[in-house]
Amino acid sequence: MRSVKAYTDGACSGNPGPGGWGVVLQFGDHERELKGGESETTNNRMELTAAIEALKALKEPCRIALTTDSTYVKDGITKWLSNWKRNGWKTAAKKPVKNQDLWQQLEHCAAQHTVEWLWVKGHSGHPENERADTLANEGMSALKGTTRG
Secondary structure, eight states: OEEEEEEEEEEESSSSEEEEEEEEEEETTEEEEEEEEEEEEOHHHHHHHHHHHHHHTOSSOEEEEEEESOHHHHHIIIIIHHHHHHTTSBOTTSOBOTTHHHHHHHHHHHTTSEEEEEEOOTTSOOHHHHHHHHHHHHHHHHHHSOOOO
16 A cells, blocks of 8 residues: 655635645655635635545555544544544534535545544745645635735
8 A cells, every 4th residue: 555645734724715735645756736725615625625635635545544633623533523423414513514514525435545644834945845835825816816814
């Protein structure tokens, strides 16, 4: 099984507002960058979309170390998801889980691979995280001509 590193980030100008996502994938000496955006979204939706797009870009099952600066993504997939599903997609406070559609996509995509979920502090100088942030902002800017919000 191939080993891949992925670095993901999301950005939003206004919350909700135009948003973007960015991904840096590394396999051996190869690197691939992905980005995109939506005209009306939230930061959390873009963080989730970045992780989904990173996993969808892999054409075969891989061992992937996925690094995000979003505790929402990391804790959601590693700690909260099983309880949400058990509770009929309700939070501990009995409220509907936000972004259920994306959580379901992320769970489906992650099941195709062996994923290690890692967190890094955002905007702390981590080179690949900073690059993913730049890509997310480029994805957002392509929609609206905006910069980081």
